[in-house]
Amino acid sequence: MKPVCLIIGAGAGIGGNVGKRFAQAGYHTVLCRRSNKEGLDTMVQEIEQSGASASGFLLNAIEPGSIENCVATVEADIGPIEVVLFNLGAQIGDRSLKETSPKAFEMGWRLATFGLFRVASSVFPLMEERGKGTLLVTSATAAVRGNRGQHSHAAAMGGRRMLCQTLNAEFAPKGIHVAHIIVDGAVDAPDTLGKMLGPEKFQKLRESRGLEHDGLMLPAKMAETYFHLAQQHRSAWTHEIDMRSFSDLAWWNH
Numbered sequence: 042m043k044p045v046c047l048i049i050g051a052g053a054g055i056g057g058n059v060g061k062r063f064a065q066a067g068y069h070t071v072l073c074r075r076s077n078k079e080g081l082d083t084m085v086q087e088i089e090q091s092g093a094s095a096s097g098f099l100l101n102a103i104e105p106g107s108i109e110n111c112v113a114t115v116e117a118d119i120g121p122i123e124v125v126l127f128n129l130g131a132q133i134g135d136r137s138l139k140e141t142s143p144k145a146f147e148m149g150w151r152l153a154t155f156g157l158f159r160v161a162s163s164v165f166p167l168m169e170e171r172g173k174g175t176l177l178v179t180s181a182t183a184a185v186r187g188n189r190g191q192h193s194h195a196a197a198m199g200g201r202r203m204l205c206q207t208l209n210a211e212f213a214p215k216g217i218h219v220a221h222i223i224v225d226g227a228v229d230a231p232d233t234l235g236k237m238l239g240p241e242k243f244q245k246l247r248e249s250r251g252l253e254h255d256g257l258m259l260p261a262k263m264a265e266t267y268f269h270l271a272q273q274h275r276s277a278w279t280h281e282i283d284m285r286s287f288s289d290l291a292w293w294n295h
Contacts, residue, residue: 043069050128054230058260064093073100112163135190153197223283229257
């Protein structure tokens with residue numbers, strides 16, 4: 042039976058590419074995303090055509106019981122979950138305090154923080170019983186720095202970071218590796234940054250900073266770091282890491 046890598050937030054950017062990387066290494070990758078079944082099916086087919094194995098599920102992480110049922114289904118029907126990537130974003134764009142509704146603020150928390158809590162609550166007892174497991178958590182610059190217009194996002198991501206630290210404090214001694222990954226820069230991903238900017242602006246950004254310039258973070262290259270984290274020996278675990286393009290200033294310098 043193949044080890045399972047569960048991706049929660051498997052879009053065409055980080056999530057999908059991490060899923061492909063783990064599949065190449067012999068994992069059965071379970072790809073979960075909220076919508077676009079056609080895109081999900083295409084991603085699964087690409088993995089299978091490469092000779093690896095994958096499954097796809099539509100998952101609305103906001104719905105009560107959705108995450109819990111997904112974990113239970115995967116464990117029962119596919120195999121033991123060895124690695125989880127929690128890759129749900131919670132960015133709603135720059136909004137002043139006045140423009141940030143209570144509903145929008147709470148949505149950020151539900152996706153970024155409460156969703157992670159539910160994942161850990163579902164899968165950690167199983168990993169603890171087996172004495173091993175890895176939780177990789179994609180985060181953002183907002184987890185370490187609050188900017189103007191980022192009330193919901195910074196609060197949600199700051200909470201995500203602190204939750205990772207508390208999970209690590211409790212579960213690292215039990216063999217579970219928790220890694221908080223700060224993505225400190227723009228990612229060349231059509232269904233995240235591309236949707237936020239719109240097709241025209243996204244293409245202009247790619248032409249000016251991305252493509253051959255390597256100024257946008259490339260998801261396929263980022264996936265190598267995610268995979269490395271999951272393979273680390275427990276005597277030298279990385280618990281937090283920040284990633285950015287060579288041409289970007291680090292978050293603490295601007």
